[in-house]
Amino acid sequence: MSQEMFQKERTLKMRERLIGQSCRLFFPQDPVKIVRARGQYLYDENGTQYLDCISNVHHVGHCHPLVTQAASAQMELLNANARFLHDNIVHYAERLAATLPKKLCIFYFVNSGSEANDLALRLARQYTRNEDVIVLDHAYHGHLTSLIDISPYKFRKLEGQKEWVHVAPLPDTYRGLYRRDHPNPGQAYADTVKDLIDEAQRKGRKISSFFVESLPSVGGQVILPSGYFPKVAEYVRAAGGVFVADEVQTGFGRVGSHFWAFQLQGEDFCPDIVTMGKPMGNGHPLSCVVTTEEIAGAFTANGVEYFNTFGGNPVSCAIGLAVLDVMEKEDLRGNAVRVGNHLKELLKQLQAKHPIIGDVRGVGLFVGMLSQHICLSTDGPWNSVIKFKPPMCFSLEDAERVSAEISHKKRNGIQQRFVKVITVLLYFYRI
Amino acid sequence: MSQEMFQKERTLKMRERLIGQSCRLFFPQDPVKIVRARGQYLYDENGTQYLDCISNVHHVGHCHPLVTQAASAQMELLNANARFLHDNIVHYAERLAATLPKKLCIFYFVNSGSEANDLALRLARQYTRNEDVIVLDHAYHGHLTSLIDISPYKFRKLEGQKEWVHVAPLPDTYRGLYRRDHPNPGQAYADTVKDLIDEAQRKGRKISSFFVESLPSVGGQVILPSGYFPKVAEYVRAAGGVFVADEVQTGFGRVGSHFWAFQLQGEDFCPDIVTMGKPMGNGHPLSCVVTTEEIAGAFTANGVEYFNTFGGNPVSCAIGLAVLDVMEKEDLRGNAVRVGNHLKELLKQLQAKHPIIGDVRGVGLFVGMLSQHICLSTDGPWNSVIKFKPPMCFSLEDAERVSAEISHKKRNGIQQRFVKVITVLLYFYRI
Structure with a gap:
C-alpha cells in the first residue's frame, strides 16, 4: 500500500466535497495529513514526525x-x-x-x-x-x-x-x-x-x-x-x-x-x-x-x-x-505509573514558576503545540483543560519533551489566547 | 493461530457462563462450532464442511x-x-x-x-x-x-x-x-x-x-x-x-x-x-x-x-x-444473476411438484438442512420464509446441491413441522 494516493491539497478538497462537515478535522486551520504511525509517533506525508498525546484509542501504540x-x-x-x-x-x-x-x-x-x-x-x-x-x-x-x-x-x-x-x-x-x-x-x-x-x-x-x-x-x-x-x-x-x-x-x-x-x-x-x-x-x-x-x-x-x-x-x-x-508483556501499566509520575513532577515544576497553571493541570496550547510537532487537545466546560492521553508506550523522554515545549511556549508568551485556565489531568496515572 | 483452543463442550459451557443469553446461537439444540471458512464454505472443529446460505455479511466470500x-x-x-x-x-x-x-x-x-x-x-x-x-x-x-x-x-x-x-x-x-x-x-x-x-x-x-x-x-x-x-x-x-x-x-x-x-x-x-x-x-x-x-x-x-x-x-x-x-474483479454481480436465475429455475421445478411451495419461495427446514451440512435460516412474520443470502461467490453447483437437498427432504416428508408457508426470496437476483 502506497503511503499517499493524492496530494494533500486534493485530499482536503475531496474531504470537503464528500464527507459530512459535522465530522471535523483536527487543527482545521491547517489540517495534518498522517500517512504512517508507530508507537507514540505519527508521520505526515513529508515524513515529519509528531509526538502523539491524543490517541488514547491506540492504547498499546500505533500499529503494534x-x-x-x-x-x-x-x-x-x-x-x-x-x-x-x-x-x-x-x-x-x-x-x-x-x-x-x-x-x-x-x-x-x-x-x-x-x-x-x-x-x-x-x-x-x-x-x-x-x-x-x-x-x-x-x-x-x-x-x-x-x-x-x-x-x-x-x-x-x-x-x-x-x-x-x-x-x-x-x-x-x-x-x-x-x-x-x-x-x-x-x-x-x-x-x-x-x-x-x-x-x-x-x-x-x-x-x-x-x-x-x-x-x-x-x-x-x-x-x-x-x-x-x-x-x-x-x-x-x-x-x-x-x-x-x-x-x-x-x-x-x-x-x-x-x-x-x-x-x-x-x-x-x-x-x-x-x-x-x-x-x-x-x-x-x-x-x-x-x-x-x-x-x-x-x-x-x-x-x-x-x-x-x-x-x-x-x-x-x-x-x-x-x-x-x-x-x-510490555508492562504498560507500570510504564503509565513511571512516566505519569515523572510528567506530573515536571509539570509541577512548571506550575511553581507560572501562576496561570492552577493545579499542575494545564495550559491550553493546542495549536502552539502542534507547531512543535506535538499533538495535544483541549477539553472541559471552558476548553481550558489539556487532555493528555497518549498511547501507553509513551516514554520518560517524551514526557521531558512535552514539558520542555510547554515551558518554552510559556516563556515566549506565545499562544496566550489559548491559555485560559488550567486543569490538565495527567490522565494516565493514579493521582 | 491454532484452530481450536478448547473442546467444543467446554466452549459451550464457557459461552453459557460468560456471554449474555440474549445473544443466541444458531441451531441452539446442537450448536455448530465453526473454526475456519473460505468462500461459501464453513468448516467445524472436525473438518466437516457446510455450505453457507446465511452469511450475507461475508459478501465476497469468507476470508477473501x-x-x-x-x-x-x-x-x-x-x-x-x-x-x-x-x-x-x-x-x-x-x-x-x-x-x-x-x-x-x-x-x-x-x-x-x-x-x-x-x-x-x-x-x-x-x-x-x-x-x-x-x-x-x-x-x-x-x-x-x-x-x-x-x-x-x-x-x-x-x-x-x-x-x-x-x-x-x-x-x-x-x-x-x-x-x-x-x-x-x-x-x-x-x-x-x-x-x-x-x-x-x-x-x-x-x-x-x-x-x-x-x-x-x-x-x-x-x-x-x-x-x-x-x-x-x-x-x-x-x-x-x-x-x-x-x-x-x-x-x-x-x-x-x-x-x-x-x-x-x-x-x-x-x-x-x-x-x-x-x-x-x-x-x-x-x-x-x-x-x-x-x-x-x-x-x-x-x-x-x-x-x-x-x-x-x-x-x-x-x-x-x-x-x-x-x-x-470477480464479476460477483454477474454471478448473482447467473446463479440466482438457475436456483430460481430449480426451485420453480420443485414448486411444480409440491403444492406447499407457494411462489417459488420457500420451505422451512432450518434444522433439516443443517443435518445435510447446509446452513439456511428462516424469517418473516410467520417464520415461514427461507432466507437465502449466501456469500456472492455461491456457484451453480451449490445451487444444484441446495435444490436437490430440499427436494430430497420433501420426498421423505421429513421436518414437516418446519414446513409452514412459503416465500423464499432468492434474494440475490433481480426478480
Missing part, C-alpha cells in the same frame, strides 16, 4: 506488530458472526472477567462505546423497569440519539433536556460547588445526587440508573473525590436504580495502579454495569458491556434476542486478546 | 485473501481516527458515490448498520425539524434504543409503539392487503402510507421520515410492487418528510442487476438518505450513511460536531475498497 499479526492470522482463518460457537469470544470474556470484580461476569460484545452505552441503558431499564437517568453535568456518553439525551455536553446545544434526565453537579473539587477545603467533598457531592433523586421521586419519576464516566473526561478530566461512588451507588440502589460506570475512555489500565478507573474509588466498590470501548481494540471497532447475572437475567427474560452483526466476531476478539497480551 | 491483505497492509501502516486527513476515506467515498445517484454525495462512516440508521434518524429530524417516523409492519432497523422504537418486529415484543411512530402495511403482494391480482398494488400500498400521513397530521403530528428496507427482509424477503417507492416518496416529501432507504442487508450488488436494491424501483427514483452496512466490510465493522448536500448542510448548521471514534478509519476504508475491487 503483535496486534496486526493476531488480526491477520484470524482474518485468514474465520470471521463469522457470534451466532456460531467460537473460542475467541469466550476466551476473551474470561480474560476480561479476571480484571473485574467477580460480580461483573456476563459480557455483551459490540462495536463502539456508543453501542455499549446504549445497551447499558437498555439493560438498566429492563432490569429496573424504570426510565429515568441521572448524569453528571458536562457529561458525554456517545453520539447516538439515546446518548445525546443523557449527555448535557451535547443536548444543551441541541434539543434540550428530556423530562427523564436529571443532571447532577460535576464533583470537581478544583472548580466545583465543593472544593478541596471542604471536609468531605465526596459525601457532599453524593448528597447532591440524593437531593436530585428525592426531587425526581416527588414528581413521581423513577430512577433506572446513574450513568457516569469513572473519570469525567469531556467534563474536564476530573478526578472524583474519595467516597463519592460508593455513596452515590447506595442512594441510587435505594431508589431502585443501578450504577453504570462508563469506562470507554478510562479503562484498560490507563490509570496505571488499577485496570479500571472505578477501582480508584475503593477495592470494595463495584458498579452494576461497566461499559468499555476506545482502547480495547487499539483502533479496531471493539467494545463491550459487562454486568451482573441478575441484570443479564432480566434482559434474557424479556424473550427478545440481542443480535449485533459484528459484535464479538473472532477477529475483533483476537485483536482484543492481543492488546491484553501486549499490555502484560 | 485480497481483503485480508488490504487490511493487514493498512494495519501495519496507520489506523488513526478520521479527525486526521487521510486518502482512504475520501477515495472510498468517491468509489461509493460512483454507484449512487448524483444527488447522494455526502458520506458519514460509522461502525454498524444500527449506528447508520440512528444517524439517518438524526439527519432526517434535524433537516425536517419534525419528529415522527413511518415504518413498514414487521420491519427491523437495528438493536439501538432509537431503532427498536421504529422496528415493529421488536417493539411489539418490548415496550410497545411510541406516539411518534406510524406503521404502514407491508406491501406484500403474496400475503398482504393487495395481491398480484390487484391492477396496481404499488399505488394501492402507497395510498395506505398517504392515509397514515393524513391521520397523523389530523392529530397535529409532523412526519420526519419514511424509513424502509429496499427489500423488507425480516418482514419476509418481500419484493415491493412496482411504483411503490416513487409514489410514497412523493407523499412523504409533500408532508415535509424525507425518504430513508435502509440498504444494510440489501445493498452492494446482491440483487445482481443493480448495485442498490432501491434501484429496482426505477432508474429515476432517488431516496434522500441511504444507509448501508452488513456486506460493506466483508465481516469488518464498517457502515455508512449517504445523503444530499441539503440534508448534510442542515446537520452541519446545528454547529455540533459528529465524531465517531472508529468510523471511517484507514483500515476500515481499505477493507471497504478491497471489497469493491473483488466484486468487480
Whole structure:
C-alpha cells in the first residue's frame, strides 16, 4: 500500500466535497495529513514526525506488530458472526472477567462505546423497569440519539433536556460547588445526587440508573473525590436504580495502579454495569458491556434476542486478546505509573514558576503545540483543560519533551489566547 | 493461530457462563462450532464442511485473501481516527458515490448498520425539524434504543409503539392487503402510507421520515410492487418528510442487476438518505450513511460536531475498497444473476411438484438442512420464509446441491413441522 494516493491539497478538497462537515478535522486551520504511525509517533506525508498525546484509542501504540499479526492470522482463518460457537469470544470474556470484580461476569460484545452505552441503558431499564437517568453535568456518553439525551455536553446545544434526565453537579473539587477545603467533598457531592433523586421521586419519576464516566473526561478530566461512588451507588440502589460506570475512555489500565478507573474509588466498590470501548481494540471497532447475572437475567427474560452483526466476531476478539497480551508483556501499566509520575513532577515544576497553571493541570496550547510537532487537545466546560492521553508506550523522554515545549511556549508568551485556565489531568496515572 | 483452543463442550459451557443469553446461537439444540471458512464454505472443529446460505455479511466470500491483505497492509501502516486527513476515506467515498445517484454525495462512516440508521434518524429530524417516523409492519432497523422504537418486529415484543411512530402495511403482494391480482398494488400500498400521513397530521403530528428496507427482509424477503417507492416518496416529501432507504442487508450488488436494491424501483427514483452496512466490510465493522448536500448542510448548521471514534478509519476504508475491487474483479454481480436465475429455475421445478411451495419461495427446514451440512435460516412474520443470502461467490453447483437437498427432504416428508408457508426470496437476483 502506497503511503499517499493524492496530494494533500486534493485530499482536503475531496474531504470537503464528500464527507459530512459535522465530522471535523483536527487543527482545521491547517489540517495534518498522517500517512504512517508507530508507537507514540505519527508521520505526515513529508515524513515529519509528531509526538502523539491524543490517541488514547491506540492504547498499546500505533500499529503494534503483535496486534496486526493476531488480526491477520484470524482474518485468514474465520470471521463469522457470534451466532456460531467460537473460542475467541469466550476466551476473551474470561480474560476480561479476571480484571473485574467477580460480580461483573456476563459480557455483551459490540462495536463502539456508543453501542455499549446504549445497551447499558437498555439493560438498566429492563432490569429496573424504570426510565429515568441521572448524569453528571458536562457529561458525554456517545453520539447516538439515546446518548445525546443523557449527555448535557451535547443536548444543551441541541434539543434540550428530556423530562427523564436529571443532571447532577460535576464533583470537581478544583472548580466545583465543593472544593478541596471542604471536609468531605465526596459525601457532599453524593448528597447532591440524593437531593436530585428525592426531587425526581416527588414528581413521581423513577430512577433506572446513574450513568457516569469513572473519570469525567469531556467534563474536564476530573478526578472524583474519595467516597463519592460508593455513596452515590447506595442512594441510587435505594431508589431502585443501578450504577453504570462508563469506562470507554478510562479503562484498560490507563490509570496505571488499577485496570479500571472505578477501582480508584475503593477495592470494595463495584458498579452494576461497566461499559468499555476506545482502547480495547487499539483502533479496531471493539467494545463491550459487562454486568451482573441478575441484570443479564432480566434482559434474557424479556424473550427478545440481542443480535449485533459484528459484535464479538473472532477477529475483533483476537485483536482484543492481543492488546491484553501486549499490555502484560510490555508492562504498560507500570510504564503509565513511571512516566505519569515523572510528567506530573515536571509539570509541577512548571506550575511553581507560572501562576496561570492552577493545579499542575494545564495550559491550553493546542495549536502552539502542534507547531512543535506535538499533538495535544483541549477539553472541559471552558476548553481550558489539556487532555493528555497518549498511547501507553509513551516514554520518560517524551514526557521531558512535552514539558520542555510547554515551558518554552510559556516563556515566549506565545499562544496566550489559548491559555485560559488550567486543569490538565495527567490522565494516565493514579493521582 | 491454532484452530481450536478448547473442546467444543467446554466452549459451550464457557459461552453459557460468560456471554449474555440474549445473544443466541444458531441451531441452539446442537450448536455448530465453526473454526475456519473460505468462500461459501464453513468448516467445524472436525473438518466437516457446510455450505453457507446465511452469511450475507461475508459478501465476497469468507476470508477473501485480497481483503485480508488490504487490511493487514493498512494495519501495519496507520489506523488513526478520521479527525486526521487521510486518502482512504475520501477515495472510498468517491468509489461509493460512483454507484449512487448524483444527488447522494455526502458520506458519514460509522461502525454498524444500527449506528447508520440512528444517524439517518438524526439527519432526517434535524433537516425536517419534525419528529415522527413511518415504518413498514414487521420491519427491523437495528438493536439501538432509537431503532427498536421504529422496528415493529421488536417493539411489539418490548415496550410497545411510541406516539411518534406510524406503521404502514407491508406491501406484500403474496400475503398482504393487495395481491398480484390487484391492477396496481404499488399505488394501492402507497395510498395506505398517504392515509397514515393524513391521520397523523389530523392529530397535529409532523412526519420526519419514511424509513424502509429496499427489500423488507425480516418482514419476509418481500419484493415491493412496482411504483411503490416513487409514489410514497412523493407523499412523504409533500408532508415535509424525507425518504430513508435502509440498504444494510440489501445493498452492494446482491440483487445482481443493480448495485442498490432501491434501484429496482426505477432508474429515476432517488431516496434522500441511504444507509448501508452488513456486506460493506466483508465481516469488518464498517457502515455508512449517504445523503444530499441539503440534508448534510442542515446537520452541519446545528454547529455540533459528529465524531465517531472508529468510523471511517484507514483500515476500515481499505477493507471497504478491497471489497469493491473483488466484486468487480470477480464479476460477483454477474454471478448473482447467473446463479440466482438457475436456483430460481430449480426451485420453480420443485414448486411444480409440491403444492406447499407457494411462489417459488420457500420451505422451512432450518434444522433439516443443517443435518445435510447446509446452513439456511428462516424469517418473516410467520417464520415461514427461507432466507437465502449466501456469500456472492455461491456457484451453480451449490445451487444444484441446495435444490436437490430440499427436494430430497420433501420426498421423505421429513421436518414437516418446519414446513409452514412459503416465500423464499432468492434474494440475490433481480426478480
